Amino acid sequence: MPDLRISELAASSGVPATTLRYYETEGILPAERSANGYRVYTERAQERLAFITAAKALQMSLPEIKLLLRVWETDTCRAVKSELRPAIAQQIANAEASIARLTSLHQALTSALARLDDTPDKDSACSPECAWLTTPAENAAS
Template sequence: MRISEVAARSGVPATTLRYYEDLGLLRPRRASNGYRVFDTDVLERLRFINAAKQLNLPLEQITSLVRAWDSDPCASVKAQLRPLLDTQLERLDTMIEELSQARHVLTAAAQHLDDLPDRPERCSPECAFLATAAPPPPPVACSLSPAQPARLTAWHEALTGAPTRRVAGGMRIELPVEALAPITALAVAEQRCCPFFTFDLSLRGPRFTLVITTPPEGMPMLDRLFPGDDPAHADLVERQP
């Protein structure tokens, strides 16, 4: 196929196809007249590239994946793709946290602006909505203490064996969807007494992801939720009566 036909059938502009060629994503042949000639499998390759772009992967990573997709078994492509997805998820978790904080500030500013009286005088610094300070964060103190071993034990039982990893400001845990109800109940209970914790749940087919974030001073208490062989975690659990 000529480049114009590939562009028409794939919906990818010819300028983009030439750019992909420069990056090594596409490898057309040259006909005797010098025109680019693409094999029919270029359409499948473009579908793979577009799918990778939908995951917000940079083109350098897509190029590496395409090379693996060309010659390696599917398991190799999967092994390369999974850590890239984990990195993207961590980046999005950080963005969600930052956007949530920004929304909180904007909501407070909008509320403060609505509460200001309509005065004929010029605005004073005291009433400027841009100078509105965000409300102070809730104090870092909650029931995750020796006085509440039952709920700590319930968290340990619910999270034992679940894949966990650190994210910005907290932890990310993957759990089977069957654990959604008890985990949600525990999160609601903790939110009532520990408002500095943030719980975000994302359903993913037969599994779901729980992201728990906290200010830095709350990390020691968050660590108590995670049982395991780590000596620091074991020490925290042993101190429970």
């Protein structure tokens, strides 16, 4: 893999150049400098970016990614797996909690839509019986 300038890495990875600069500032994506001062990303830096991108896709936080990168850079595959397993398990728990919240929201929206459809059209001012003016507790009671 050839060394890439920031614009080339941004284009090939789909990660904006501003994000690459931010990662450099945060110390997780080192860039060497060419003779004319351009950022140059080595093959190893490109591999680091792939690791960062994969971790971000799993909703890992920047501090978690920093920790994982330290282990990834200095230790064995076993150690990386040992660090990664609890982080992924936590993300699964977070996803399950999000699914529960979204399921509840979906039910509330479905109920509100049904109540809205059941509310007769009137030529007068809207009253609290309109589905979108009731509270979730009132929607659940109906």
